[in-house]
Amino acid sequence: MAQQLSSGPEPQPQSQMTGIVERNIKALLERRRQEKKAKSVENRIADAITRFTGSMAFVYIHLVLFGLWIVWNLGWLGLKPFDPTFVVLAMEASVEAIFLSTFVLISQNRMTAQADKRADLDLQVSLLTEHEVTRLVKMVSEIAKKMNIEEAYDPEIKELEKDVQPEKVLDTMEEQQIKKGLQNKKEGT
Numbered sequence: 001m002a003q004q005l006s007s008g009p010e011p012q013p014q015s016q017m018t019g020i021v022e023r024n025i026k027a028l029l030e031r032r033r034q035e036k037k038a039k040s041v042e043n044r045i046a047d048a049i050t051r052f053t054g055s056m057a058f059v060y061i062h063l064v065l066f067g068l069w070i071v072w073n074l075g076w077l078g079l080k081p082f083d084p085t086f087v088v089l090a091m092e093a094s095v096e097a098i099f100l101s102t103f104v105l106i107s108q109n110r111m112t113a114q115a116d117k118r119a120d121l122d123l124q125v126s127l128l129t130e131h132e133v134t135r136l137v138k139m140v141s142e143i144a145k146k147m148n149i150e151e152a153y154d155p156e157i158k159e160l161e162k163d164v165q166p167e168k169v170l171d172t173m174e175e176q177q178i179k180k181g182l183q184n185k186k187e188g189t
Contacts, residue, residue: 035114046106053100066093123166130164137161 039047052058069089073081083089137160144152151157 039110043106043110046103047110049100049103050107053103127164127166134161134163 066089069083070086071077072079073083073086073089075081137157141152141157141161
């Protein structure tokens with residue numbers, strides 16, 4: 001009897017991994033919804049203003065308003081200029097820039113705080129993962145030794161079995177940055 005060749009992989013039922021990914025996505029979306037709901041009125045206003053001022057609609061409105069202001073005050077509309085030296089226009093634009101930059105900074109500060117929280121979460125997950133992998137390396141190494149597998153005696157395995165100490169990694173990174181900074185000063189860059 002001839003064996004049938006399949007044209008592709010068999011359809012698989014939804015894997016447990018897919019369920020975990022979906023759960024994580026839902027949890028993250030729920031967290032974002034909660035954070036959005038918990039934002040203060042001031043932050044909501046700052047975000048709305050920042051969102052609007054970062055849009056093309058804002059640019060178009062300013063093109064029309066400033067264009068009309070300039071054309072009017074150049075006398076091209078046949079109307080009496082109300083700001084012939086454009087001092088009022090410059091002052092208005094300066095005050096607007098002050099307020100807009102403040103709103104942008106408020107939004108950026110909040111976004112930085114959120115990014116810091118996410119970075120802390122990433123670090124915690126990475127440290128937990130590293131700890132779990134270290135334990136797995138130890139376990140597999142012991143199994144390999146019992147089975148008398150040559151690779152179990154590789155000196156690199158002993159190094160991989162050690163837990164990473166984050167404070168030492170950070171210290172090493174800082175030392176390297178200091179050395180690089182001193183080297184750049186020496187080279188004049």
